[in-house]
Amino acid sequence: MLVARAAVLSSQSPQISQAQPSQAPALTLLARDGRRTLPLTVTGDQEFVALDDLATAFQLAVREESLGAITVSSKGKTIVVQPAQALASVSGRLIALPAPLTRSGRRWLVPVEFISRALATIYDVKLDLRKPSRLLIVGDLRVPRIQLRYDAVGTSGRLTIDATPRATSTITQENDRLSVKFDADALDVPSPVLPGLGAQGLVLAVHLIDPSVLAFDVGPRFAGFKASTQTLESTLRVVIDLAALAETAPAPAPPAGRAAPDLPALGQATPPFRTLVIDPGHGGGDDTGAAGASGAKEKDLALAIARRAKAAIEGRLGIRVLLTRDDDRHVGIDERTAMANNNKADLFISLHASASPRPAAAGATIFYAAFDTGSVPASSADRVPAFNGVMREIELVPWELAQSRHLDQSTSFAELLETQLRDRIPLAGEAVASAPLRVLESANMPAVLIELGYLTNGDQETLLTGDAFANTFVQALADAVVRYRDAQAAGGAR
Ligand SMILES: [Zn+2]
The missing domain is CATH 2.60.40.3500 (Immunoglobulin-like)
Structure with a gap:
């Protein structure tokens, strides 16, 4: 696209008899091949454009004739204007202008309306002057x-x-x-x-x-x-x-020297919570996950709960909720976190259900990621021991350790969720735990994995697949997300 610079104004200082002209915001000339600006000057209330600028923009021939008339021609058609007259003549027809032709130094100025009233009548391409928006549209452009x-x-x-x-x-x-x-x-x-x-x-x-x-x-x-x-x-x-965002925590007091509160802040100290990614575990073909005696499959349970959670949280909190799968489809472990990372999710929740050889095993567990302490870099460029004991420079947090930077918040969320779930659904003895889970490790945001309960326990299977459980769990999850988000907004979870 061609973007021409504004035509250079005459270097001569303007010599005017009447009011002093001043620079007005330029016209933007839009054409098929690009845009350029056309400088304007204003005298009193009237805006003027220089004939030589018009000549350059529209390839016009401008000549001073004998007896002082000025002719402006394009492809054999001519406009005649006379100094001090608020008129233009095209093929003998007179056209009124809101102000006369004026001289400024060596340049001739015409009122900007000259473009729509006179020039448009001889020019072979449509000219549409939109004064209020300072646009001059050349040709058949779509400019709504x-x-x-x-x-x-x-x-x-x-x-x-x-x-x-x-x-x-x-x-x-x-x-x-x-x-x-x-x-x-x-x-x-x-x-x-x-x-x-x-x-x-x-x-x-x-x-x-x-x-x-x-x-x-x-x-x-x-x-x-x-x-x-x-x-x-x-x-x-x-x-x-x-x-x-639904309920808001009291806004932190603005630091001294910051702009007035109604002006846009340049940077938010705490990014707002916008996106939650829920990951229904397993899915597709043989990846059914745990299975219950009565035939309940982990992949179906996880999807059903995820869908309800999405509807409830979007409806109640106005947060965008994305599911890593919304049908019985195979999604790789890395694809799941990649989706959360690519969508800059603020929280990642993976939903699962457990199986145990111990039939009595019951209750939900919330997991956050566990790392081998030796391999967790405190920050980029820290010197950390590698597994072989050799110190080496780490320049970037390895992708699979993305979660290491968010562990504190992941733990905070896990604890908030446990508080909300307690007394509402059965929890395992150790309801919050850490485990080296691949689906959490590469999540570049706070992340937890919830084992909803044990499908291998007949009572649990009946409970987990029922409506009451789904409603209660989703309600508690939404409550935990609200509290987490508000704590974050108040700076408490950072
Ligand atoms: Zn699972």
Whole structure:
């Protein structure tokens, strides 16, 4: 794409008789081959553009004729303007201009309306001057006008984006940014100011990051979004409902010197909790996991509970919940954590059920990862002993040890969950334990694995596969996630 620099203004200091002209925000000229800026000057209320800048931008021939007339020609068609006259003449037809042709130093200035009223009548390509948005569209480009609105809806928020004429769009979220990409060559966004934005901490700012992409910076309370479209005559409306994190802990006092609270903070001390990944263990083909005497399979139990947990937690907390599988599919151990890592999950929960040769074995256990202490680097670039006892420099935390940095929080969550589960479902004697579990080791976020109980115990099998157990467990899990998230927001779990 060609991005031309603004034409250089005359180096001559302007000599004007009347009011002193000043620089006005430039026009952006959008064309098929790119965009460039067209400088404007303003005198009083009137904006002017220099004829030589227009000549460069549109390959016009500008000549001073005898008797003081100026001609502006394009491909054999000519406009005639006279100094001090607020008129232009095209093939003998007079066109009114809001201000006369003016001289500034060596340059001739015409009112910016000259473009739409005179130049557009002789130019062989369509010219669409959109003064309020300072756009000049050259040719048949799709440049919908965009109207933005933000409304608070209780604790949630709603963004309304109208595109006229209709332009479809796709919405994607990447980290702290929600991008709306329009099927258009460029966007006409008259005002970048969106009243009310930022007040709820859901969306902090909006930018045009690309000619056809609007990006919304999401704030610390943003939990997720849902978009829908409506057609209103020539307008296509996109409504983006923004979910807010449910209960919030009291905000920590802003450190001295920080910007006013209603301004977007540049960095959050604690990243907000947005994404939970639930991993239903096993799945696909022969990987049934543990099996009960009455035929219950671990893989089915894990999936059923995971689905309920997703619905309950998304509905109640507005947190995005992703499942590593949502059907009876084979998913490799590493794929499971990779999904959580790639989605920057804030918490990873793997669901399983146990089998034991001891028929009476019963109760749930929450595991966090265990590491061979010698192999856990305290931080990158620490010197740690390798297994062979030789000191070596570790520059990066090995992938399979990603979990080592999150062990404290994994343990905190395991304990919070145990508190919520106690007295609600049967727990094993040692309800919180550590184990070297591969599915946890490469999780680059706090992570636990829950063994819901023992399918090999007939009573447990009946209990675990019943509705009451699923409801109670999911309720307790949601409670634990709320408490964990709030503790984290308050800095307690960091
Ligand atoms: Zn299992």
